[in-house]
Amino acid sequence: MSEKTGTRPGAAGRAPAAGHPTALRNVVLVGHSGSGKTTLVEALALASGAVNRAGRVEDGGSLSDYDEIEHRRQRSVQLSLVPVEWEGAKINVLDTPGYADFVGELRAGLRAADAALFVVSAADGVAGATRTIWDECAAVGMPRALVITHLEAARADFDGMTELCRDAFGGEDPDAVLPLYLPLYGTPGADGHAPVHGLIGLLTQRVFDYSSGERTEREPTADELPVIAEARGRLIEGIIAESEDETLMDRYLGGEEIDVKTLIGDLETAVARGTFHPVLAAAPAPEGARQGLGTVELLDLITRGFPTPAEREAPGVTGTDGSPRPPLTCDPAGPLAAEVVKTSSDPYVGRISLVRVFSGTLRPDETVHVSGHGLEDRGHEDHDVDERVGALSTPFGKQQRPLSQAVAGDLACVAKLTRAETGDTLSAKDAPLLMAPWAMPDPQLPVAIQAHSKADEDKLSHGLARLVAEDPTMRLEHHPHTRQVVLWCLGEAHADVALERLRARYGVQVDTVTHMVSLRETFAGMAPGRGRHVKQSGGHGQFAICEIEVEPLPGGAGIEFADKVVGGAVPRQFIPSVEKGIRAQAALGVAAGYPLTDVRVTLLDGKAHSVDSSDAAFQTAGALALRDAAAQARIDLLEPVAEVAVLIPDEFVGPVMSDLSGRRGRVVGTEQSGADRTLVRAEVPETEIGRYAVDLRSLSHGTGQFSRTYLRHEPMPPQLSGKLREQAENGA
Template identity: 85%
Template sequence: MSEKSSTNPGAAGRAPAADRPTALRNVVLVGHSGSGKTTLVEALALASGAVNRAGRVEDGGCLSDYDEIEHRQQRSVQLSLVPVDWGGVKINLLDTPGYADFVGELRAGLRAADAALFVVSAADGVAGATRMVWDECAAVGMPRALVVTHLEAARSDFDEMTERCRETFGGEDPDAVLPLYLPLYGTPGADGHAPVKGLIGLLSQRVFDHSSGERVERAPTQDELPLIERARNRLIEGIIAESEDESLMDRYLGGEEIDIKTLIGDLETAVARGTFHPVLAAAPAGDGAKQGLGTVELLELITGGFPTPAEREAPAVTGIDGGPREALACDPDGPLAAEVVKTSSDPYVGRVSLVRVFSGTLRPDETVHVSGHGLEDRGHEDHDVDERIGALSAPFGKQQRPLSRAIAGDLACVAKLTRAETGDTLSDRDAPLLMEPWTMPDPLLPIAIEAHSKADEDKLSLGLSRLVAEDPTLRLEHHPDTHQMVLWCLGEAHVDVALERLRSRYGVQVDTVPHKVALRETFGEAASGRGRHVKQSGGHGQFAICEITVEPLPGGSGIEFVDKVVGGAVPRQFIPSVEKGVRAQAARGVAAGYPLVDIRVTLLDGKAHSVDSSDAAFQKSGALALREAAADARIDLLEPVAEVTVLIPDDFVGPAMSDLSGRRGRVVGTEQSGAGRTLVRAEVPEIELSRYAIDLRSLSHGTGRFTRSYARHEPMPPQLADKMREESANGA
């Protein structure tokens, strides 16, 4: 932040450690896929001396893309932590996936961080989903800065991208989003694109020249000074506008030259408060260079401008009984309160938990209380147990570097927490706490799976339980009606990664099968039926006859059984048997094999035999009577209808409503939901929503969100119902 000419105040090859919260910075990198987040993390690690020029740690392990699945997919699919040291400050860099399917990993990174670095590509622009994350950060007051990457691309333009960032992220105050440096361009090449050879500091009016392969500080030439005057004046005015010294603006407008130390101090304060968002530039290091363009400036911004963990408010906590507790303070000597922000499995050490410590100090081999976390509907059980933790370590690529402790504000990996899952709270066993959970996206893409073989079937349950323990954005459902095992995911890429993890980590191969929607059957009109079950095969025979009527009832009524037998035609002890038979047949269905609902069955008459009648015979008779009634009546298929809410930018409201109508949906209302966004409420058959998570993302360019909840079952259109009956008859 001070725009000084630093070489490398970090310690190469040494695992960074922190002995106090003020020597910590937790920074999450946010940006769309391909914006250059991972490349930037590696560049920062190189500039700090954490890795060598080849991008490898001292013993040769690769820093990034070390996960086998990430390597195959050639994109980040999980949150990764890279700790580096700069000037005695430990910086925990949290690299998040940019693809929408892995937004759960992004949310975990936001939870663990105290500031956010938004990475935007000068070649690709700002993605709509990135703006949504910016708004989330703004809602909680998280400090933010922006880094423009891909300046080496032929079509890149730093000035244009800066203006776009001001328009996109500045809101009502675009002067709160301003560059601290301007790129210094070299001679244009044959394609007309001028390469970036350095940066010009707007406050210091110093040039940081990389044209020689090293970062060299010098004074600007007479030709370079006019390039920065307008941008420098705008930056100074933006900083002064955020200053707590109200006299500063009058002094500046009066022609007084404001001391640069005062400006830098006010800038750092405004950045830490989250009211000013500096824009910086970054480009990869050239051959043999130790520092990429903009990396030193970024490290100085992080250490000088971003807040320490002690300056950020910790999540609220309660007792495990829900009772109030004092707010947490970032104090290494305070009560232990930590949270599992990520869970992964290592083939050698087992489950590894990435933990953010908010209060107290976490030490190896101590016993802690594990509590959490309210996601039972997704297959994650609540926890209230004591566990002995294993070793503490700092991740670095595939390595785990041992730590003797993790103080308040720090992050560390904890081994052998066999019960803890993502979102769980770790606290003192004598004073257990429960931390307020962060919001997780609801998985809305259903994938029905089956074990590939008998051997896979034996391992499937354990593999799935471990899979959902790692990823709270997955939901596992064993549907009672369709008898399918359904894995609910966030998108197709999420599905691919989940199934690949099942195969590669847990040795379970599964096949995907068509997802079935839980249909129902009902009588479309009144009918009557006679069930006659008479058999004689030596010894006691079987004799039971009953006569029933069936009437349709309003939706949601279930099955109502009425006894109107007179004169003892059906002995009193066998009437429950008839009802049992009727209900059993209703559960099996009478037309297409779907459960029968919303009917009233009235038992009117029947016959019995003093010797051959039995409970089993009258159960069979009741089932036969219901089937006969169905044979002469119109049977309607009922499909589930969901209440759907779609939150979408105003520009996409028309296409979204047209799409819902094409899914046989009924739009029941719209309302404004903040600036530039509309909430659309609709009722849509669930059979039309199987791929809606994917289609809405495509339609809205990743900016639309939706929720769904079961409303009721409704009659299916006759043409579609006939198709479903045909598929059922063919065993589809």
């Protein structure tokens, strides 16, 4: 794609107007951890002149890994934006974490981008989770290309990896995934590994040599021409198959030489439309060099093949009341509609919101309307307020470079939006809008925490509120029965980073404690109980006697109270007191300290004293009667059971079903979901799936996902309930 064409609006070869959507490209990098995404971003920045040869920005700081947590962990844990310029176009490169625990950051990047670049390591292969994301992009028609990295590795195999990518991503049309360039290998070293020092352009039949550290162009040698022929024919057929000109294939098969400019134009159109997915290659720049192998070719593909924001359909919008609104267009003069795709905190600036503008123009110091995002169940309240926009900037490493405005299609950082959270919509205050939310994974790993000290306890609530405001994939729960504060996370690494941020950013130290499942107690059979509370201590005494009968009820019935007292044995005014005492004791439990449920308590008889009986005395007598009945009956512990829906590739169905059975689960059905995925439904006790988010990832090689819904409480096996009773007695 080294020859310039102008087949599409904003394509290279026709310089787009600066500050216009046609001059913008938004591309997200997708790939597993260690595939080389961050290194590739730095290589693109170096090739475009955005950083110097040492990989430093103007203030001397590093372009990547500037976050302290990322630096310590040697792993990307958050979405980052790196803008570069190439041939008159501004490219917003969104680097995403590759680890599954931070898939929320990846989904935010997908929302903000108009095309995806899948990064695959030539040494490691294609991860199952990467295939899942590819399918999600395909479902929404997002244009995609692939870049194979780590070609310098000893075990790298470009041809073999290309075939793997065709199998993994080609689906029913593997010829829609083909390389645009072939690696040019040098002389093998002592270890037998031949270094890659150039690329052979299949369409132009030109060689781009990077061996000197600078990209040079030459004609192929006689030895290189046969290497080109077969791959070039395959590529041309793949491009022609996607061409809008239906005569091209017949002309090509008839022996006509198709003009290279025509092929490049059709290639760009097919890439932008999302029907053809070119494969490119990349390798780091040698020490002191400015251009890494494949970086120029990749920048050309992004600017000329990937769509402009104006070519992509914007998310749907409604009024804040749900009323319909016309579809958005990527017009700087249109109504303002922007979305917060990431929220972070800076110790000096405060809250910073990364915003994608879909329509209109966002300017500093103007008042906008912030509309909520419907994630109240995760601790994110709905918003419907006006806020003043602070300074606009674009990030570059630790720097924030000021912007005068952000037009439709662009991304910008907005300072001091104190109420806006990730997923919120920014719109004109006199014409508020609400964007349809993007899909967010549901956190399934519970982490119970408590303040480390009294000083931390005072700051905990504020720190947690700010933490969940930044991350919509995290859910905060204050459990009413266990009285635990629980952070629901996507995995262990997600939880570790959250707690580290809580400590480092907000000065709150917490300890993790064992997550408690909300157990219940119930009577296994009918039992009588007598409560006698009689005290005489000189002066006014206490006198209350009541007799009850307790019987079990079906699951979900709760606690029922019935009055069958005759003859006024318990005065009318004290019957509510007995019920109050019974319910208070039921909430505390009667065996192992868990709330009592699913019983009917019937008040049968009792005695009162004309002077010494009181509300407090009969409350105490009611509680004593319930405890007495419990001592004469078998008490069952009830555990919560969830309906678990596990979506996995077909190859993992057997291991997953076996694992669920080992967790005392009951598989209730399976159903096909797509071409090669199965949905397994099972009923599993909550006590057995506390770490299922972690275990399923290991079991399915990162390709499985699950959800759970509370079904009911049911009796726990005697051997398990016995252990819990022993623990309760020892603790008492």
